[in-house]
Amino acid sequence: MALGDYIKGAIDIGKAMGVTLKHLAEKPVTTEYPRDSVPMYPRFRGKHELRRYANGMERCIGCMLCEAACPTGAIYVEADENDPLNPTSPGERYAKVYEVNLLRCVFCGDCEEACPVEAIVLGHDFAMANYERKDFVLTKEQLLNPGEPNVIIRPE
């Protein structure tokens, strides 16, 4: 082996060490999940939420269009007639039953695309692990967004 090769090797090692040393001083790019959380893209498609209007009324009118649009058959809706004196949603119709089966869902977002009143929205919650199959079927109560009424309109 020629002497030149040894010198070349030493230079390469030096270079590599240089990179290592440079990054040693920099801030890490990984996140310590779950202690720290990642910033979310606004159009991230996570767990579904059913929205409400500012007055607390449900947006969903039980039209079943999301159910029709869903490519995996993950959504199940049963509609019923609103009690005119105590309506659940504006108009004549509301969703009596609304279920999303997370084991089927592929988070394509077709449901929010189909919804005429922007009731179903894929939120930013991605932590959906659970222990039992049945717990992956979210009911309307679990889906209804209790917190901030009427904030996010479709992210696009």
Place this chain on the structure above:
Amino acid sequence: MADNVTLTIDGKQVSAAPGMLLVDAAEIANIEIPVFCSHPKLDPVGCCRMCMVEIEGPRGSRLMTACTTPVAEGMVVHTNTPQVAEVQEANLGFILLNHPLDCPICDKGGECPLQDQTMRFGPGISQLVEPKRLKQKNYDISDMIVLDQERCVLCWRCIRYLEEWEDKPQLGLHNRGNETVIDIQDGQPVDAKTSGNIIDICPVGALTNQISRFAYRPWEVERTASVCNHCSVGCNIRVDTRTHTVRRIIGRENMQVNDQWICDKGRFAHAWVNGENRLETPLLRKNGELVPVQWSEALDFIAEKLQAVKQQHGASAIGAIGSAKIGNESNYALQRLFRSVIGTNNIDHRDGADVAGLATGLPSLAGVMKPQYGPNPQVDTIFLFGIDPSEELPILDLHLKRAVKKGGAKLIIAHPRKIELTRYNGPYLAYEPGTEATLLNGLLRAAAGQKEGLNSTAVSHLADVKKWTEEADDRALADLCRTDPAAVKAAAAMLAKSEKALIIYGPQAARGSDGPAIRDGLANLAFLTGHQDRLAFVGLEANSQGARDMGVLPDRLPGHASIGSSDAVKRLEHLWECKLPTAAGQSYKQMLDGGVKALYVMGADPASERPEWAEKLDGLDLLVVQELYLTETAKRADVVLPALGWSETDATFTNLERRVQRAPKAVALPQSRAAADWAILSHLAQKLGAKWHFADAKALEAEIGKAAPIYRGLTWEALGDQGLQWDASALKSKPELKEVRQKMAKGSKEYPLTLVTGTVLFDGGTLFGATEKLDGVTVGPVVGLSPADATKLGLTEGAAVAVSSPEGSLSLTVHISEQVQPGSAWIPESLPGAPVGALLNGSVVQRVKVEKAA
């Protein structure tokens, strides 16, 4: 018939009958012309302007409405020019100006012609900047139909249906111009018995189904072609289901049966299929309580008990009751089990042997419909005897009205009530129940006096006829029957004059001991006036005809063979590998009156018909009830077996014109352990040592074809979705004149009124009562009185009264009705909580008195 004309539509040569409308001609050529107001079953009005086409003429082409323009020889029509497209787009733009675009909450969404046409021919954008016009939304025009005036496109289809078919103008256009709306007249809800059809034909979601409101989406439901099971017309329907429940029922076209219409009972009363209190597991009485048990335990118990009763009292102490509400397969299995395995002819059903029927039903329903559609009327006169199609067979009623109005047919009506169809001013023969045969003799007497139109064979016996009908003179008619002798003469003259008269009678007219005399009286009249081939008995239940065909009768084997017919006995003994019993069995009434020790009841509820029967049932050694619900009869049973009903299992039903039709399984009951009636019976047969191997309903149909020659070839596959009629020609007997006499019951001072009973469409029966949303239209516990009698008794509408007969008493409220004849009291059957059987107690004719409730 005139020659067809040839015209050109979009370059295609089309040959069409003269007078045909351009829309229909285009349909033949498979060319689409969008329409809203035009409908193949309604007269054209041309009010929506959607169907514009260009027609070439001597002075250039012009736009015309295809739905009002008849075809002409050499006509050249274009449906796809830019000008037509522009007009279509503009027209849709106008229609949509004020349309609320409710699609997401509208029940028509997904099957809406307005949606479809907007997508195909409409503008992409709205031109309206002002707020839309507001009108009434969610507005009930009856307990069954919701109107949304904003969605209405003013096509008049609903108005025209009610006028042209129902002859009840209950909807109309109100106001003018921009403010025009559809509304009910004078605040009266729409109450036509087939009103639901306007939902099907409304081209938008302006009229929607109240009962199925928001319960379905057209794209979410599974569709099963089936037949209605509420009456013997056997209308073709489509059952839409989702998640194992029936969501809605709509009409399905069958030009031999119901055109495309169905009645409101058939459409709306289906909650019973998925009712909450359905029986789901076998119940066995232990220590006086019905407790759930396994199928094997229940069937072992029944088999053991049946054998014990047979050993102790003989096979004739065992009886079975079938059901005209249940399909052919199960009824066949029932009679085969009791005939071949138990060895008894004690087999019957309600309105079976206790009614003097005829084997062959209506010659054909299409014959009644023909005056509307065809050039050669198959009937010109219809004589209804003791039957009220408006309440009992609503779609037959619709056909009859149409035959009268469009076909010029004439109606003769004999009924104790002045029923709705009497409004067509034909002769109306009122009669007192119990005097039917006398009335028929009176008619025969009047017919015998006719100079022309009598059957030449029958005429040779005219002297005899005159002799035995002598007593039925004008005085007898007026005094005994309370019939107008002039109407009798007019009716007899019409029958003699008619080329093709259809005579229809129902079970109400031929019940009890007078039944055979009444049937013979009708046969005499039909024969003498030359209409013997068109005398028809029609049962009222969905499978009344089928139950008779299957031999659920004490004196008839499958296929209407007499139990004494050696041919049939040989055939069946070979097929069933048994020795058949030879003695005639007991009828429904005889069995329930105490003629048997053990009774097997499949889908019948005699206990609620008559209190005395309920008591008798308690005293039986063994009572087995196969049912959907825990009925009054089931509550008294030793064993209750849960059955699968209509739409839950494949079955065939035979309608009043002998059309065998399929009602396939449409829903499954995943939680339930109920089984098909025939399956229960074949397991029981195996427990009793017989070798029965029926894998499914089709296997039974194959055997029925062998047992009853008239059903040969009527397999599930062959029936298709339009059904097949069995051929009645083999059952035709030679007509003859039979002397008829009737013993009259004496009226009494104490009970001044004659009881008239019968069926109403919206009754309180198990099937109808389950649909709670219909409670508002259900006929309550009422007694109908004529205005004259009500005044005489000092009673007003709604007064609480006690109605009593020598047999019992009922508490009812008074309903004053012009339909009820003076001297009679009308109490419908199966009213909620008021069995009229308490007054009849087994008799057919009964006198009652009405007193103010204490």
